[in-house]
Amino acid sequence: MDLVQVDSIRKTYCLGGVEVHALQGVSFSIAKGEFVSIMGASGSGKSTLLNIIGCLDNPSDGSYMLDGIDVSTLKIDRLADIRKHTIGFVFQGFNLLPRMSALENVELPMLYKGVKASRRKKRAMEALEKVGLEDRSFHQPHQLSGGQQQRVAIARSLANDAPLILADEPTGNLDSHTSEEVMKLFVNLNEQMGKTIIQVTHEPVMADFGKRIIRFMDGKLLSDELVQRA
Amino acid sequence: MMNVLETVRISIRALKANKTRSALTMLGIVIGVMAVIIMFAVGNGANIEIAERFASLGTNILMVRPGTGRGPGSATRGTINTLVIGDAYAIAEHSSAVAYAAPVSYGNAQIVYGNANYPARVTGTTPDYFAVQDWELASGRVFTDQDVRGATKVCVVGQTILRELFGGQDPEGKVIRVKKVPMMIIGVLEELGESSRGDDQDNVIIVPVSTALRRIFSSPRPDSVAMISVKAVSENHLEIAQQQIENLLTVRHRIRPGEENDFTVRNLTQFIESAKSATNVMTMLLIAVAGVSLLVGGIGIMNIMLVSVTERTREIGIRMAIGAKRKDIQLQFLVEALILSMLGGITGIVLGIGGSWVISSGFGWTVLVSPDSIILSFGFSAFVGIFFGYYPAWKASLLSPIEALRHE
Numbered sequence: 001m002d003l004v005q006v007d008s009i010r011k012t013y014c015l016g017g018v019e020v021h022a023l024q025g026v027s028f029s030i031a032k033g034e035f036v037s038i039m040g041a042s043g044s045g046k047s048t049l050l051n052i053i054g055c056l057d058n059p060s061d062g063s064y065m066l067d068g069i070d071v072s073t074l075k076i077d078r079l080a081d082i083r084k085h086t087i088g089f090v091f092q093g094f095n096l097l098p099r100m101s102a103l104e105n106v107e108l109p110m111l112y113k114g115v116k117a118s119r120r121k122k123r124a125m126e127a128l129e130k131v132g133l134e135d136r137s138f139h140q141p142h143q144l145s146g147g148q149q150q151r152v153a154i155a156r157s158l159a160n161d162a163p164l165i166l167a168d169e170p171t172g173n174l175d176s177h178t179s180e181e182v183m184k185l186f187v188n189l190n191e192q193m194g195k196t197i198i199q200v201t202h203e204p205v206m207a208d209f210g211k212r213i214i215r216f217m218d219g220k221l222l223s224d225e226l227v228q229r230a
Numbered sequence: 231m232m233n234v235l236e237t238v239r240i241s242i243r244a245l246k247a248n249k250t251r252s253a254l255t256m257l258g259i260v261i262g263v264m265a266v267i268i269m270f271a272v273g274n275g276a277n278i279e280i281a282e283r284f285a286s287l288g289t290n291i292l293m294v295r296p297g298t299g300r301g302p303g304s305a306t307r308g309t310i311n312t313l314v315i316g317d318a319y320a321i322a323e324h325s326s327a328v329a330y331a332a333p334v335s336y337g338n339a340q341i342v343y344g345n346a347n348y349p350a351r352v353t354g355t356t357p358d359y360f361a362v363q364d365w366e367l368a369s370g371r372v373f374t375d376q377d378v379r380g381a382t383k384v385c386v387v388g389q390t391i392l393r394e395l396f397g398g399q400d401p402e403g404k405v406i407r408v409k410k411v412p413m414m415i416i417g418v419l420e421e422l423g424e425s426s427r428g429d430d431q432d433n434v435i436i437v438p439v440s441t442a443l444r445r446i447f448s449s450p451r452p453d454s455v456a457m458i459s460v461k462a463v464s465e466n467h468l469e470i471a472q473q474q475i476e477n478l479l480t481v482r483h484r485i486r487p488g489e490e491n492d493f494t495v496r497n498l499t500q501f502i503e504s505a506k507s508a509t510n511v512m513t514m515l516l517i518a519v520a521g522v523s524l525l526v527g528g529i530g531i532m533n534i535m536l537v538s539v540t541e542r543t544r545e546i547g548i549r550m551a552i553g554a555k556r557k558d559i560q561l562q563f564l565v566e567a568l569i570l571s572m573l574g575g576i577t578g579i580v581l582g583i584g585g586s587w588v589i590s591s592g593f594g595w596t597v598l599v600s601p602d603s604i605i606l607s608f609g610f611s612a613f614v615g616i617f618f619g620y621y622p623a624w625k626a627s628l629l630s631p632i633e634a635l636r637h638e
């Protein structure tokens with residue numbers, strides 16, 4: 001069964017009285033275990049799409065089935081529930097909470113899920129091991145490099161054992177060497193743990209780490225193709 | 231749903247991150263609670279002091295004075311001469327609820343012994359007066375009813391006289407001159423200390439009422455007295471005694487129905503009540519002022535929480551993205567406000583207790599920090615936290631995660 005199934009999704013914003021059609025009828029589906037890169041120029045609607053896939057926003061029209069549940073019309077608090085069980089987020093700006101250790105940042109999603117403290121710590125530690133940062137668990141974000149911060153963020157996205165990881169320009173703030181390390185980590189998570197990964201990027205090099213590339217332009221699907229491995 | 235203990239931990243962490251601001255925010259509550267605690271303590275202390283001072287006078291005492299007791303100058307001593315010595319004897323004899331009744335006549339006189347002299351207060355009364363006042367003698371004896379009948383020239387002196395005129399030597403049997411009347415000292419009063427008004431109660435000589443009126447003051451109406459001091463059988467008999475005295479004197483003074491009494495009976499508890507209600511009004515006013523500062527403190531909390539919500543918009547966005555519900559966010563900010571206000575409340579209580587202590591030791595005032603005032607001010611500060619924390623928390627919970635995440 002497909003994990004993500006969007007069907008004729010439209011999203012219309014009202015910005016200062018002007019209607020903006022960010023998404024104009026987009027359909028595709030992503031199966032479990034895929035690693036998809038979504039590409040497009042800014043304003044192409046890829047961020048809007050990611051917000052909808054990430055259950056941070058509802059589509060104006062069309063349906064979105066996530067893991068067999070129609071989430072396109074769910075209320076905000078139900079969406080929060082879906083998010084914490086199904087989706088792990090990785091952001092361009094890392095978005096770790098300052099003044100909290102790496103371990104506590106990774107624990108955070110489990111906190112909102114109601115996982116007990118001892119179990120939370122254990123699983124957060126495991127997640128940090130998976131991204132190779134177990135020896136940095138008590139460092140605060142400002143004591144970590146950009147790449148390390150992003151790895152903590154990835155560990156956080158693993159914390160709730162969500163099947164889907166959404167990464168919004170995960171390498172946008174990193175140098176090319178670190179970017180490559182982060183992408184290899186994603187590939188690893190995809191191949192070893194079977195995580196479904198959807199990343200938004202505008203760098204072709206990073207997009208090529210995925211198995212499939214969906215391109216957007218002006219709120220419409222431009223192309224959808226598998227990456228040819230040399 | 232996140233558990234409350236975790237929320238408290240998260241909130242404490244957020245408050246710690248901004249120590250100075252948190253402390254300043256609390257300050258309003260601290261000052262308000264401190265003021266409330268101190269005002270209550272001082273007010274309670276004043277009431278205790280009043281009760282104690284009156285209790286030292288005896289709680290089952292009634293005072294009968296001439297005049298209606300209403301209007302200016304209505305009970306001015308010396309101008310109305312309606313109470314006579316016989317009234318006191320009649321009250322003692324005929325009122326079952328009365329244990330003792332003593333007529334009292336006052337005056338001031340220069341006391342001379344040898345070549346020393348000292349101004350003192352002369353109280354003319356009967357032996358019952360000592361029983362009414364619960365006064366004991368340090369030495370010697372009290373004059374008798376026989377002495378009263380015969381207007382004998384004997385007296386009992388207070389400790390001040392003893393000190394001033396006799397240098398503490400035993401004065402018994404010595405003769406002093408009171409307005410040129412030679413009086414023999416037959417007893418010395420125990421130490422009485424200051425009265426509630428700050429008068430020296432020991433600067434007194436007590437003589438038979440007849441001696442005072444006829445011989446010392448040569449009163450034109452040697453029967454009429456300034457007041458009659460009455461002691462009821464017990465505190466519970468005060469009202470009955472008061473009624474009996476009024477009935478008796480109405481008959482004795484031939485007051486017709488419809489006419490106003492020419493005397494007034496009052497009991498001390500009425501004085502206590504009126505004095506207490508005066509301090510209570512004052513205390514309430516001060517507490518109201520303190521309450522206003524608590525309110526201002528609450529508004530301060532709301533202000534800071536609103537700033538905090540704006541500042542931490544991104545944090546709120548992150549928390550929402552990884553699964554926090556609106557309720558979780560709301561709870562977090564509400565708990566932060568509550569912790570601020572309760573911590574402020576506790577600090578205020580501690581400082582209030584300390585401040586009360588400083589006042590009591592510094593000014594010598596009686597203060598009492600009552601548990602009521604602690605519970606009340608703590609409860610009120612918690613209420614302020616919830617009340618003023620609710621709006622910012624609610625605002626935080628309404629943020630859209632997308633907007634919040636985009637916030638720089």
